[in-house]
Amino acid sequence: MEIIVEGPESFANESYSLLLERTLVDMGITTSIDKVKMIIRPAEPLFIISIRMRKAGGSRMVSEISTIEEREGGTFISIIDENYAPRLLSLLWRTFGRERIEQITRLEIFAKGMTAGDIESLRLDPEEELKKKLLDAVWRLLPEGFKVRQEEASEIAMTITATERTLTPEQIALGASTQKEMEAL
Amino acid sequence: MYKVLLFDGGVYRINELYELIEDIGGFVIQKTTIQVMITVTMAIPEEDQPIIEAKSRELGAKLVDVPLAGTEIVVVGPTLGRHHMPHPICDIAEQLRRYGAITVVMGLARGKGRATAQITADERAIIDEYDAAVFVLGNFKDCIINDKVRLFQDISVPVTVVCGPDIPGLPNCEALVSGVGRKVERMRRAEEIEKLEEVSTAVDMTIGKRRKEIDEDPLFVHPSEIKERLEQIQAVSESLRPAPIVLHLDGLRVKVPFEEYGNQIAELEVYGRKLGDIARITGSRMKGSTLIRIMTECEVKARDSIKH
Numbered sequence A: 001m002e003i004i005v006e007g008p009e010s011f012a013n014e015s016y017s018l019l020l021e022r023t024l025v026d027m028g029i030t031t032s033i034d035k036v037k038m039i040i041r042p043a044e045p046l047f048i049i050s051i052r053m054r055k056a057g058g059s060r061m062v063s064e065i066s067t068i069e070e071r072e073g074g075t076f077i078s079i080i081d082e083n084y085a086p087r088l089l090s091l092l093w094r095t096f097g098r099e100r101i102e103q104i105t106r107l108e109i110f111a112k113g114m115t116a117g118d119i120e121s122l123r124l125d126p127e128e129e130l131k132k133k134l135l136d137a138v139w140r141l142l143p144e145g146f147k148v149r150q151e152e153a154s155e156i157a158m159t160i161t162a163t164e165r166t167l168t169p170e171q172i173a174l175g176a177s178t179q180k181e182m183e184a185l
Numbered sequence B: 001m002y003k004v005l006l007f008d009g010g011v012y013r014i015n016e017l018y019e020l021i022e023d024i025g026g027f028v029i030q031k032t033t034i035q036v037m038i039t040v041t042m043a044i045p046e047e048d049q050p051i052i053e054a055k056s057r058e059l060g061a062k063l064v065d066v067p068l069a070g071t072e073i074v075v076v077g078p079t080l081g082r083h084h085m086p087h088p089i090c091d092i093a094e095q096l097r098r099y100g101a102i103t104v105v106m107g108l109a110r111g112k113g114r115a116t117a118q119i120t121a122d123e124r125a126i127i128d129e130y131d132a133a134v135f136v137l138g139n140f141k142d143c144i145i146n147d148k149v150r151l152f153q154d155i156s157v158p159v160t161v162v163c164g165p166d167i168p169g170l171p172n173c174e175a176l177v178s179g180v181g182r183k184v185e186r187m188r189r190a191e192e193i194e195k196l197e198e199v200s201t202a203v204d205m206t207i208g209k210r211r212k213e214i215d216e217d218p219l220f221v222h223p224s225e226i227k228e229r230l231e232q233i234q235a236v237s238e239s240l241r242p243a244p245i246v247l248h249l250d251g252l253r254v255k256v257p258f259e260e261y262g263n264q265i266a267e268l269e270v271y272g273r274k275l276g277d278i279a280r281i282t283g284s285r286m287k288g289s290t291l292i293r294i295m296t297e298c299e300v301k302a303r304d305s306i307k308h
Helices: A010-027 A082-096 A116-120 A126-141 A169-184 B014-023 B046-058 B089-098 B121-128 B141-146 B148-152 B190-216 B223-230 B258-266 B297-307
Strands: A002-006 A033-041 A046-053 A066-071 A074-079 A101-105 A108-112 A148-153 A157-163 B002-010 B027-034 B037-045 B062-065 B072-077 B102-107 B132-136 B159-162 B175-177 B245-247 B251-254 B279-283 B290-294
Touching: A002 A010, A010 A033, A010 A126, A033 A169, A046 A126, A046 A169, A066 A116, A074 A082, A074 A116, A082 A101, A082 A108, A126 A157, A148 A169, A157 A169, B002 B014, B002 B046, B014 B027, B014 B037, B014 B046, B027 B223, B037 B046, B046 B062, B072 B089, B072 B121, B089 B102, B089 B132, B089 B190, B102 B121, B132 B148, B132 B190, B141 B148, B159 B190, B175 B190, B223 B245, B223 B251, B223 B290, B258 B279, B258 B290
Parallel strands: A002 A033, B072 B102, B072 B132, B132 B159, B159 B175
Antiparallel strands: A033 A046, A046 A157, A066 A074, A074 A108, A101 A108, A148 A157, B002 B037, B002 B062, B027 B037, B245 B251, B251 B290, B279 B290
8 A cells, every 4th residue: 555645744744644554454444445645735724635445356246255055944154255254244134134144153144034045136345335434534534624525436546625614626626636646547 | 849759558657657747747648548558649848858768668668759749730632523532632641640640631612623723711711720731732733833822822821732743832832742643542652652751741840830939929728738628528528529629739629519518618717717718719610619729828918917
């Protein structure tokens, strides 16, 4: 992961780079980020953060990451790729409710009253989750008073331009050009 | 001038220590007994420290210097949001506690941002109730120099500013410690612990100055002496609040409501006078507390001469 900080104050630049690094480590998403660029202008004031993400692996069917077997009273799921275990469990809880999903062991789940067809059709979308985590990291990082924000997002990059006054057309344009720059990498 | 020390030892022959403190004209500020062990915080005349040191050695106890004991210090952050709290504000508060101070952490309601950062008159009045204030600010030099200085410009107690960037000096504050700034984790590395030491030394310096000022025109009685008398009030001795009586440099905070107990406190007898005659007793901005500010000897004399 590469972090670039542009700003007039060396202490603030180093400090924000470190703050971001620590926040991402805390959230466990360092490996999902390719490059981060921050433009900090305390005098205006303006804070732009642009993040280019790595491919999160795309959306996957539940049947691709686990074996599904219909049994009496429900369906037995055995997870093959354990990276997806927590996400699959929370997806099942969200879709069918906690009372129907029983986690037997770390990688074995029994879905009461469900058919194999119900479960096979489910999809896991890691990108959506990554974006949510990234946004959370950005909210933690942005100076608290900078409540006026403009966001730009695409499949691979997101940029947030923030200030505490009204955003000027120049600031919005700078945010947009930073977003393009990150997309073009 | 009084020096505050912490005696950490056993209860065996502890009465000899109490008698010695009394003989040299010192006060016991706080006693905490845990089974057969005891810690005693005391204020003694500075020149008599060797006598107490010798006694502590004789009793097999440790004597620790707690320069901030007998003070209440507020650590202020621009807001209570996670951008400013809990790191490093709590670390600084904890560090000051280790030096003997009672600390309170406070977040301003509208302290965030640059141009929008502000402090209300109420918040200022609350800060002025303490012996010293520590303002913990962020990473931007431009922001601190031009905008954040407003937050502590009319505070009457000594202010120490802790911030990130290296700034040669700031108006409206007595001490400045840079190199801290925003943190997302506890300050536990060697260089961070050194910074915390630097903060406590700076606060100690401001408190020391204030102590010297008070010594030039001494208080009519030392706050510790009033503490003993306040403990006679049932509501105080039975109070379940942590530290129901807090010592200040120039008085005390008693955690009972002024409206209910103000008169009773004012009637307490101190050296043949009523406490109300030698101290200003007011309600605190912190609900359910009473503030006692002891007058100086000169003030009491001046009041006496007006009366006669």
